[in-house]
Amino acid sequence: MSTRSLTFPLDFLWGAATAAYQIEGAWDADGRGESIWDRFSHTPDKVENGDTGDVACDHYHLWREDVALMQRLGLQAYRFSISWPRVIPAGRGVINQAGLDFYDRLVDALLEAGIQPFPTLYHWDLPQALQDAGGWGARDTCGYFADYADLMVRRLGDRVRFWSTFNEPWVSAFVGYRDGRHAPGLQDGKLALQVAHHLLVAHGVAVQAIRATDSQLQVGIVLNTWPVEPATDLEQDLALAEAAWQENEGWFLDPLLRGNYPPAALEAHGSSAPSVQPQDMALIAQPLDWLGINYYSRYVVQKGEIVGPVPGAEYTDMGWEVHAPAFRRLLVRLKQEYPIPPLYITENGAAFPDRVSPDGRVHDPRRIVYLHDHLVQARLAMDDGVDLRGYFAWSLLDNFEWAYGYAKRFGLVYVDYATQQRIVKDSGEWYAQVIARNEVE
Ligand code: IFM
Numbered sequence: 001m002s003t004r005s006l007t008f009p010l011d012f013l014w015g016a017a018t019a020a021y022q023i024e025g026a027w028d029a030d031g032r033g034e035s036i037w038d039r040f041s042h043t044p045d046k047v048e049n050g051d052t053g054d055v056a057c058d059h060y061h062l063w064r065e066d067v068a069l070m071q072r073l074g075l076q077a078y079r080f081s082i083s084w085p086r087v088i089p090a091g092r093g094v095i096n097q098a099g100l101d102f103y104d105r106l107v108d109a110l111l112e113a114g115i116q117p118f119p120t121l122y123h124w125d126l127p128q129a130l131q132d133a134g135g136w137g138a139r140d141t142c143g144y145f146a147d148y149a150d151l152m153v154r155r156l157g158d159r160v161r162f163w164s165t166f167n168e169p170w171v172s173a174f175v176g177y178r179d180g181r182h183a184p185g186l187q188d189g190k191l192a193l194q195v196a197h198h199l200l201v202a203h204g205v206a207v208q209a210i211r212a213t214d215s216q217l218q219v220g221i222v223l224n225t226w227p228v229e230p231a232t233d234l235e236q237d238l239a240l241a242e243a244a245w246q247e248n249e250g251w252f253l254d255p256l257l258r259g260n261y262p263p264a265a266l267e268a269h270g271s272s273a274p275s276v277q278p279q280d281m282a283l284i285a286q287p288l289d290w291l292g293i294n295y296y297s298r299y300v301v302q303k304g305e306i307v308g309p310v311p312g313a314e315y316t317d318m319g320w321e322v323h324a325p326a327f328r329r330l331l332v333r334l335k336q337e338y339p340i341p342p343l344y345i346t347e348n349g350a351a352f353p354d355r356v357s358p359d360g361r362v363h364d365p366r367r368i369v370y371l372h373d374h375l376v377q378a379r380l381a382m383d384d385g386v387d388l389r390g391y392f393a394w395s396l397l398d399n400f401e402w403a404y405g406y407a408k409r410f411g412l413v414y415v416d417y418a419t420q421q422r423i424v425k426d427s428g429e430w431y432a433q434v435i436a437r438n439e440v441e
Contacts, residue, residue: 006379007439013116013390014435015077016070016412017347019123019167021053022399024083026060030098033089035125036135036176040183051405057397057415060102065422067109069413070396073428074435077116079346079392080106081123081167084148091127092144100155107159117160118346118392120222121149121206123167124182124402131184136172136195142202149206153213161218164292164346165206168224169199169252181403190272197274200255204283211286222292222346223252227330231302240301243268257338259285290389292346293334295374298326316370317351317408324373331381331388342389348374349394351401351408354425362414362425371427375440393431397422 021037028034041052059066070078084091086099103119110117122145130141153163166172175182178192186192207219228244230237246254246262254262259281266273297320300307309315314322327348334340350370354362371393382388398411406417412428415421434440 005439005441006376008379008382010438011389012438013077013344014438015075015079015116015118015390015392016073016396016431017079017118017392017394018059018396018399019081019120020083020086021056021123021125022395022401023057023059023397024086025053025055025058027052027054029060030102031089031096032083032099033085033091033096034128035083035085036128036131036183037125039128039131040185043185046185047403048405048407051400051407053400055417056400057417058420059397062420063102063106064109066397067106067113067115069422069424070110070115071113073412073424073432075115075396076435077118077162077390077392078110078396079118079120081120081125082152083125084122085125085127087151088148089127089129091130091141092147095151100151103152103156107156111159116162117156118162118164119152119156119160120164120167121145121152122165122172124172124176126183135184136177136198136202137191139198139201142198142205145202146205146209150209150213153210153217157210157214157217161216162220162290163210163217164220164222165203166199167222167292167346168294169196169203169221170224170248172199193269193272194274196251197276197280200252200284201280203256204280204286207286207288208283218289220288220290220292220341220344221256222294223249224294224347225249225330226296226298227326227333228299228301228306229326229329231300231307234303236304237301240304244299244301253334253338255281255284256288256291257285257340288341290342290344291340292344293331294347294394295327295330295345296348296350296394297321298323298330314366317353318404320350322350322370322373324370324377327374328377328381328384331378331386332384335381335384335386340387342387344389345378345391347392347394348378349410351410354398354409354414356414356416356423360423362423364425364427367425367427368430371431372440375434379440 173196180187246265250262398415401408
């Protein structure tokens with residue numbers, strides 16, 4: 001770690017993030033409907049160890065305690081997601097008041113604790129009833145999503161200023177519908193591209209619905225970014241890295257910010273390219289009040305191949321390279337190449353195999369170094385002119401890490417799943433100091 005302190009602007013927003021299916025549990029409580037992740041995690045061999053989100057961190061019941069933890073850490077904002085099937089069990093039609101009440105109470109408690117709520121409307125848990133009708137492959141789902149967005153904004157918009165439509169649509173489309181490693185577990189590349197398009201259209205109609213209810217709300221979307229960096233200046237490496245950017249990051253950034261798909265990537269998809277209706281691209285490119293960026297790691301390419309492992313590099317428990325300088329390069333690239341709105345880092349963090357020590361504490365020095373180094377790079381990117389307004393660590397709590405179940409721990413707070421005891425890790429204490437001082441040393 002360096003000896004120089006890097007101070008952040010006074011209004012920089014410090015937070016931590018979670019998602020509904022990963023922490024709430026209470027999967028069938030009080031009228032909640034089934035989601036695609038309930039169905040998927042209950043299907044044999046889909047999730048490591050047969051884990052499910054049935055109980056998870058039981059946040060649905062322990063939310064008061066969790067808000068108190070956030071307050072103790074000094075969080076200024078909390079990014080969580082709303083479970084669509086908890087508030088509209090079949091995804092359309094009948095509304096579940098008990099589900100709405102849960103988020104209502106959570107928002108009130110956060111505000112009382114001085115914590116800004118930062119909800120995401122969709123973090124991968126589509127109501128199963130909508131999946132049965134075609135899921136995101138069906139265009140009608142876009143309209144149901146806009147209705148759901150409208151419902152939530154009418155209910156919470158008097159207290160919640162920041163809204164995001166989707167978390168990581170790339171993952172929903174390609175890991176869920178092409179690779180089959182996430183719900184709904186399909187393996188159809190052409191369908192996945194159509195799904196990606198529908199997610200963007202759904203974003204567009206939801207932004208319109210939200211703004212129609214209250215034009216003052218701050219609406220954004222959260223994208224995952226995983227740059228592929230060339231190991232050399234050789235044409236082959238440069239071309240591969242660029243093609244990967246267009247195919248992955250550009251596939252979402254370009255429609256959202258420029259109103260078109262990246263031409264080369266579109267051409268490369270040939271007959272698998274999505275079918276696009278005349279007004280779609282304008283609909284997708286609604287002005288954004290902010291953009292959320294999730295960053296964890298990068299790939300390196302050399303001689304046309306992904307290098308793995310990168311010699312001398314450190315890897316997290318997910319097998320992801322720890323490489324903070326790529327974070328700054330990414331942020332600067334976004335600023336240089338796109339007409340971006342203000343940015344928030346909506347996720348950044350690392351999984352390590354944490355254990356409770358005999359002293360009853362969880363010592364996680366590698367996570368502290370990871371967070372420190374990424375915050376330094378984020379701050380340096382701000383010196384480079386990047387308009388970065390806030391940072392959310394992933395995650396507040398250890399939680400259900402999708403196909404890995406509970407095997408991976410990303411939290412600032414350790415969760416003992418047998419007892420639901422929470423223990424603030426050393427990284428949580430460290431992050432609290434960063435927030436209190438508004439600087440990284
Ligand atoms: O846990 C996930 C989260 O739900 C979305 N972004 C990446 C995290 C770590 O894999």
